[in-house]
Amino acid sequence: MKFAPEIQRNLLHMAIIRRQLEAGGAEIITPEQAELDELLEQQRRLRDAAASAAMAVEDMETEILRIQADERKLRRRVADDREALRATSDPEKRRDLEHDEYSAKSRIADLLSELAEAHNEIHALRSNHDNHGARLDELNKKVDLATRARDAAAESRHHLSEENIIEDIERIRGELPEELLEAYDAAYKEYGVGAAFFNGRSCGGCHMMLPANDRTRIRNLPEDEVAECPNCATLLVRTSLQN
Ligand SMILES: [Zn+2]
Structure with a gap:
């Protein structure tokens, strides 16, 4: 079977694009994919920040529980001192007990101001955490949209190029x-x-x-x-x- 090399080249071209078509085409980075990648990176960073914010809230909750436990212990100490005071008339013992009651009470006052501060802080930390959550919700929606846009674009490009390839194959067949x-x-x-x-x-x-x-x-x-x-x-x- 004899055909000019040029005709054989056309046949080869047709055979190659047909095989490419059947292989599903090559992967390319589309603008939509780049946009999605950027959003996914933002999402990753925001998730990390939200996790840190959640941890800060937890740490502050632990701190508040510690302050409250200390306060309970000191109040018990004050009650014990008072009971001992009622039971003794020894001046030296009374002086020690009164001193201990005084220092426990002043420590309680310190703890109460620490507690007030911790409550203010945890309020700020919680609203920071909520804020991260809201931004993350927003970003998740954007990621969903961008994913759909990427898929739709890939689909339409796939059809477009597929149509073009099929047209090319038909055209070359017509010439062979x-x-x-x-x-x-x-x-x-x-x-x-x-x-x-x-x-x-x-x-x-x-x-x-x-x-x-x-x-x-x-x-x-x-x-x-x-x-x-x-x-x-x-x-x-x-x-x-x-x-
Ligand atoms: Zn072979």
Whole structure:
């Protein structure tokens, strides 16, 4: 079967884009994907910040519980001192007990002001935490929208390029000689490739290294002779698309 190298190149081009189409096309970073990636990065940072804010609230709650426990202990000490005071008339013991009661009370006063401060702080920390939560909710919605936009864009681009490729395939088929097309279709039916580049050593369809005598034979065929892989029957085109 003889066809000019130029015609064989067209056949190879068609076979290659058809295989690309069947492979689902290559992954590319779209503007929508870039936008989504940016939002996901913001989401990650905000989640970290929200987790830190939650931890700060927890720490302050622990601090408040500690202050309250200390206060209870001191109030018990005051009550114990008073009871002991009622039970003794010894001046020295009374002086010690009164001193202890006084210092416990002044420590309680300190604790109460610490507690007031801690309550103010936890209020601020809680509203900071709530604020992070609200911003995160907002951002999660944006991520959802951006994900949908990315998917929709990918879908429409996929259809667009698919349509273009199918159009190209049809156009090239319309230009190829009938006999060559029939041979291509038969080879495609046989192995699923149809036509592939022969690099002088192996078949671009089945990727088998050809036996030495086949390699030499195919290399020495006249350039308008269409070769065939002895292994998978794919038509072998010896001029690459770049030539
Ligand atoms: Zn092959």
